[in-house]
Amino acid sequence: MGHRKKHAPKRGSLAFSPRKRAKSLVPTIKTWPRIASDRPVLLGFAGYKAGMTGLLYIENDEHSIHYRKEVYASATVVEIPDLFAVGLVGYHPSADGNSLVALRTALAKDLPDELNRRIINVSNAGAEKNLKMLEESLERLRAIRVLFATQPRLAGISKKTPDVFEVEVGGEVPVERRFEYAVSILGKKISITDVFQPGDVLDISAVTKGKGFQGPVKRWGIKILPRKSRKTKRKPGALGPWKPSATMYTIPSAGQMGFHRRTVYGVKVLDIKKPEQEAPVVSLHRYGVLKDTYVILKGSIPGPVKRLVRMRHTVRPPMRALDPPQIVYVQGGI
Known part of the structure; x- marks a missing residue:
């Protein structure tokens, strides 16, 4: 230097x-x-x-x-391993239009048994009702995301609890087609290919x-x-000025x-x-x-x-x- x-x-x-x-x-x-x-x-x-x-x-x-x-x-x-589509979530713009807010989540009819390890007492009661409400609110929706669960038991690791996350459905198509695609893969396994x-x-x-x-x-x-530094050598040379009389967040600590x-x-x-x-x-x-x-x-x-x-x-x-x-x-x- x-x-x-x-x-x-x-x-x-x-x-x-x-x-x-x-x-x-x-x-x-x-x-x-x-x-x-x-x-x-x-x-x-x-x-x-x-x-x-x-x-x-x-x-x-x-x-x-x-x-x-x-x-x-x-x-x-x-x-x-293949991912299991356990549900879908519809998002609509917030009141200020700066973010997306989840409107409703619809789960699949058949859920994997391992999902109870991650979500306690998970239930798909009212799945058809939630799906119908999402379909009726398509004009409000801005994004469609699929809720996936991993299948670690199929991999080479000693893990059984799945990880759950959302993946957005994209493409230059209307939200109605994205919703239809998400419904078509609900309860199915999706491969990386x-x-x-x-x-x-x-x-x-x-x-x-x-x-x-x-x-x-x-x-x-x-x-x-x-070598002849006082007290220690593995510290910052200075902690900042006298004023303001506080250690700033920019000081390496x-x-x-x-x-x-x-x-x-x-x-x-x-x-x-x-x-x-x-x-x-x-x-x-x-x-x-x-x-x-x-x-x-x-x-x-x-x-x-x-x-x-x-x-x-x-x-x-x-x-x-x-x-x-x-x-x-x-x-x-x-």
Whole structure:
């Protein structure tokens, strides 16, 4: 840092303040993209992070210096069992028009038994009545979202309790067609191949690894003071001016590090596979055996293994679309 004059008191960004623990292990998606589709489509999906590996692929980007060459890249494996559509929610604009408010939730007639592990005494009584009321209020609705439950018992992890979340139905179609599509999949299982294909670009949301209570050096990347500093070296050089006589929130301080909700933009889907019966067993460190459909994503994503990962169509689409690259080799026989 001696080669530049600009001061750099810390390495963290105040845009992520306050750095506190996430409210839930199921990350909330606050923005849904607009998809240029002439039919209703689901805008997101979810799975469980299985681990990382490496692979060789043929670069198919003509603007890359590695065009038509073998390139090594790190990749993340996410196991994605089918999702079960347990209900749908209709949203209408609020009184001030700045947000969406849930009007009514209609559950499916047949609900999975494991759902009682997540929602105690869940009941679908009045499902047809709620569905009819939503249909009568379509002119008020702005968004239709499907309530999904995961099926972790089908994955390679020792978990039975499903995770429940909402996925919006998109497409450049009227709300009536989106509602009809949501009703058609109610009580059915949806596969990852019904939503995403190899070559798609996604945004990944998850809760990061928890680090606990950490000091300002590790949490903010501040400089360690010289050896003869008074009392301690792993502290900020100054806590601010005399006036105002209070420690400002911009001062790097100790506190919670990790276990934050984070989103990674522009993650490319390299391949979507399903374990073959005759093939050798595919196992990942600290995860287990891959039993169901899994997706290979380019690069890294937030969170430890076995954690829920939510994905959506990217809100920042690339300027030029590329076909999925040809994968030559994947480490671990995946």
